[in-house]
Amino acid sequence: MAKIGINIATGSLQKEEMIVGIDLGTTNSLVAIIHPESKQPIALKEHNSSSLVPSVVHFDEMGGLTVGEEARKFLITEPQNTIFSAKRLMGKSYNDVKQNASFFTYKVIDDDTESLVKVQVGDKFYSPIDLSSFILKELKARAEHILKTPVTKAVITVPAYFNDAQRQATRDAGKLAGLDVLRIINEPTAASLAYGLGLNKDEQKTIAVYDLGGGTFDISILQITNGIFEVLSTNGDTYLGGDDFDRAIVKHWLQQTGLSEEEMSGNKELSQALRLKAEEAKKHLSSNNTFEAKLNGDLLRITKAEFNELIAPLISKTIDSCRNAVKDAGIEISAIDTVVMVGGSTRVPAVKEAVSSFFGKPVHDEVNPDEVVALGAAVQADILAGNNKEFLLLDITPLSLGIETMGGLMDVLIPRNSKIPTKAGRQYTTSKDGQSGMRISVFQGERDLVQDNRKLAEFNLTGIPAMPAGLPKVEVSFLINADGILVVTARELRSGVEQKIEVKPQYGLSDEDVEKMLLDSITHAKDDIAKRALVEAKTEGEQLLETTEKFLTKNAQQLTQEELVQTAEAMQALQLALTMEDKDLIHKKMEELNDISRPYAERLMDMAVSQAMKGKTI
Known part of the structure; x- marks a missing residue:
């Protein structure tokens, strides 16, 4: 029941x-x-x-x-x-x-x-x-x-x-x-x-979505055809938002009260109180012409006109982004049918007016x-x-598809529930100097370690030209066609060496199997992600030891005795940490090794630069 x-x-x-x-x-x-x-x-x-x-x-x-x-x-x-x-x-x-x-x-x-x-x-x-x-x-x-x-x-x-x-x-x-x-x-x-846009299967529309949040700004131009959304372009500023409006008001009040920014930043309580008052003023001015408040005996005052003047440069930055987005989408402004407003900061009337006037139509903010x-x-x-x-609902993939990466981790290329047909690609590189081959193992499932997922196929990409570790660029791409057949291709971009394999549809799983795999992934999520974090930390730690060792072999004579001893001790401590099952300890020891090697690595870099510059004029 x-x-x-x-x-x-x-x-x-x-x-x-x-x-x-x-x-x-x-x-x-x-x-x-x-x-x-x-x-x-x-x-x-x-x-x-x-x-x-x-x-x-x-x-x-x-x-x-x-x-x-x-x-x-x-x-x-x-x-x-x-x-x-x-x-x-x-x-x-x-x-x-x-x-x-x-x-x-x-x-x-x-x-x-x-x-x-x-x-x-x-x-x-x-x-x-x-x-x-x-x-x-x-x-x-x-x-x-x-x-x-x-x-x-x-x-x-x-x-x-x-x-x-x-x-x-x-x-x-x-x-x-x-x-x-x-x-x-x-x-x-x-x-x-x-x-409700895009819910009508027959409509074709071009939409601009203007999203001004607390700390970020995005503008996206979308095209909807038969209920399918395509992003034509995006633009924006990930460090611009309503918080900047608040800061502009705070600055205005500092001038008014004669307080300096240093005094304010030295007084956490005051700066927090001012910020909260500024936020209150911003909201108040959406429907009133003036805002007044008392703080520590000082009168804080701002009018709507002053506020609009303060934020005008910020708004015009967002309009520049809109102009660029329209240009990148390869359309005229007049081709945009609807403008949708998102994010709390779009409640500011000056923002609405600027956007409406740029796109030449009323905005949706109901x-x-x-x-x-x-x-x-x-x-x-x-x-x-x-x-x-x-x-x-178009056909979708029942489980995630991915490949095995260093340490036996599952790297998902196509997440479950992706619409079919679909394709995805990602670049990988070699972990050993002169490595000439790479094994591509394809897995299906939701767990973080491939050993807990189902292996679908495996092939070797051979003939990679001998290069130092990290230099070859191998692009692995997954393509699922309309029949649900998965084609996996691996290609070394510098040399053009390529291998591909086809994996047949549905991969022989019953609904019960899929359900079980999903349930397992949720029940083991905590352990899985902890295991994954540990494997990643170990891999990172090993790589750091390897690069430090290479660096020392090459530059030992440029280092002081003390630096060599400290580095050797830090490397030993990291080596020991790698044998423990504690990712925080590994990160801590990596951090300590980095702190020791950073000063002399920078010193040698400066020396190399000044050597290269000798006798050259810029």
Whole structure:
């Protein structure tokens, strides 16, 4: 007999299975569902509170963590233990975030390597996947509390410009939070669905989605044909948002009161109070002409006209992005049928006016701009649940497909539930100097280690010209055609050497097998991801030892005796850590080795540069 959960909040009977829509945002996140009775999308919230959960995680001294409104309070008092904007780090390497390192008040490990970025809090190291999973876990718990029913399946949204690694990282975070992520969909696509755009199979439309959040700005141009969304172009600024509006007001008030920025930054309580007052002023000025408040005996005052003047340069930056996006899409402004507004900061009247005047038409802002993306994700979830019979769901892949990488890890190229036909590719390289072959093993399944998944095929790519490790570029691409046949191709890009193999459709799995594999992946998610993190840390540690050794062999005579001894000790400590099953210890010892080698590596680099420059004029 099927169990039925009674939803106290809406007083209605519900099927046991609920697929929710989740907007995992940089500043705020939230969950939405299709209301079982009204059939309309609604954002979940307690009676009197907001639907928004700040995307902030705080760690206390005991290693306990809080997420959301509670954690936000620590942003000023304990910045080193309070993580915000983890979404900006998703799927990124250290090199990707280097130039914006000063933005983060917590410790982002700034090792100059290609591996994925980590955040250090105390003696523990967290990946952006861990941090996002804490936020998703909180959203899941909130949803279960409000709906009084288990929530295990979700559709999660990401920016249209997110690449493969960032999407996979979002999926992993969902899995770690105990969610089966049925689809990752683009935020602008979700916003369009919330307005019912693309739900009519016969319409063809070009849509501009203008999304101005707390800390990020995106503009996407989409084309919808027969219910299929295609992203024509995206543009934006990942460090521009409503927070900049607040900062502009704070600066204005500092001039007014004669306080200097140094005085303010030295006084955390004051700067926090000013920031909150500025946010209040911004909201107040959306429907009033002046804002006045007292703070520590000072009168803070700003008019709507002054505010508009302060933010004009910021708005015009977003309009430049819109101009570039239209140009990149290869269309005229007049070809855009609809403009949709997303993100809390689009409530500012000056923003709406600027966007409307640029596109030459009124903008859509009837749906709450904070909630519109989550509501659209709920519409997509409803389609996946099969409740929206209007909608044809194309054939999809039942399980993820990927290849085995170093340490026996599964690297997913085509996630489960991808529409067929589809293709995906990724570049790999060799791990040994002079390596002439590479084994490509194709697996199917949801677990992190290939040993727990099902092997479909294997072939060798041979004839790779001898090069140092890391130089060859091997592109592995998966193509699933309309008949569900998977073609795997591996090609070394520098030499053009190529191999391919065909894998037959459906791969002989019954529905029960698929169900079991999915269930296993959720029940073992925590262990799997811990194992994966350990394997990755070990691989990274081994590579660091290898490169340090090569460096020392080449440059030993340039180093002092003390530097050589310290490096040898740090290498030994790392070697020992690699034998322990503790990823945090490995990262810590890597960090210590890097701290020792960084000064002399930089010194030798400077020497080499000045040698090269001798006798040359610039």
